[in-house]
Amino acid sequence: MVTFRSENSSVATIDSSGVGTAVAEGTTNLHASWEIQYLTLDGGDACVPRHDTTDCSASCEVSAFVPHHLKILSDTVDYPNCQDTIRRNLRYQVVDVNSNPYPGQCLGCLKTKEKFTNMVNNTCAGGNPSPSGCSDTTGGDGRFPDTLTVGVCSGVATCGFSMTQEYQWCPPGGSPVTLGKSQTTVRRNEVIVAGNSTNVPTNLAGKFLYPDGTVKDN
């Protein structure tokens, strides 16, 4: 039987099957220990346990990354499918409390999901959008895109919907944690995210979006 323990469970924990979970920023050691039981042949075909055993152990240093908020890497405005219907694409990256990007390079290690509240119904055709469930960030480094469009090529120019949009981290075995929140309005001719409209020359690239809905330079 293998026994696992963490030197500092306020930084990272490890369960009985050896799955480690980050708790807070920091570095600690995770240990595994086990016992080897020897068997010998008894002269016939049977194995019998010897009386001696060997204790073994191994450990590794781990640095815990705890997702905290989002960096906006790029902000793209396009009219890809019809001349008058805008599509905005924001590319986010998950960062920690000090705005350091997620260092991992392992696919499937960091999942995020969406949450929509305060929905004001879509006045274009097609109904309201649905939030996605927990899914992997792409590229293994915590990046993910967010596409916003009413998706139709007809209707009045200002038709659309608005809502409070949250992006959440899906920790293994835990409840979703909000990383960024925005009051979002999507119309055929304009997309507003966290107060920034596609109808003004400024953009959100390089900004940071926080769980309370604020947008900051760092």
Place this chain on the structure above:
Amino acid sequence: MKTLMLIFLATMGATVTTVFLQQSRPATSLESVAPGFGGIAGYVFAPDGKPLANAEVYAEALDNAPFVGRMPGSSTDEDGKFFISNAKPGSNWVYAFKEEDGYPDPSFSIYRDASTPPPQVVVRKGEVTRGVIVHLGRKCEKLLVSVVDADTHNPIKRATITIYPANNPSIRSSSAPDAKGKFEILVPRSPARLKVLADGYEEASDLNVHALSESVHVQVAAGEANKITILLRRAK
């Protein structure tokens, strides 16, 4: 029941007609399709015909419905193979890109390549559409750009660069520098311009992307660095 679909995609003006054989079958025990959705399985190929690893792939539904969030997608493995588990039932375009290797997202109008249209795929709920092949368009040249203070020559960390078609500035893509303060701009085939913004600095706009690219070629031919430095003056 096994369903076979032949989708013929003919490109306007192209001399070659691309034929995709796609098969839609129930998901196997090894394929996890999200409830209410369908799967898409296939490969991404670079222009040299080799499968491309670590490309990002996503499906865009052609359903005239609003969309907010992450397009259903995944990445290719070392064999160029991908599996999307949560595609919306109905017709979908499948796009692939790998910007670090010079392959931009072709759904962005400025990088659209008519010679390699995205495959159109029919997705059925609970089934997996297999055999989807995504051919990437021609590789784009990459411009390495630094933005610095005109007086001190120190990097301006909070600058953004926007690329837009020369004839339509309402289409645009703005990006922040990487962790080292550098920008990587993929040069589209069509005429394009750059605009550089930074708080406290005068804007630099209407920079001709292809002229910048040519100047880099001259620099490299002269044995200089393969990068562009843009100087911004402090606002008065």
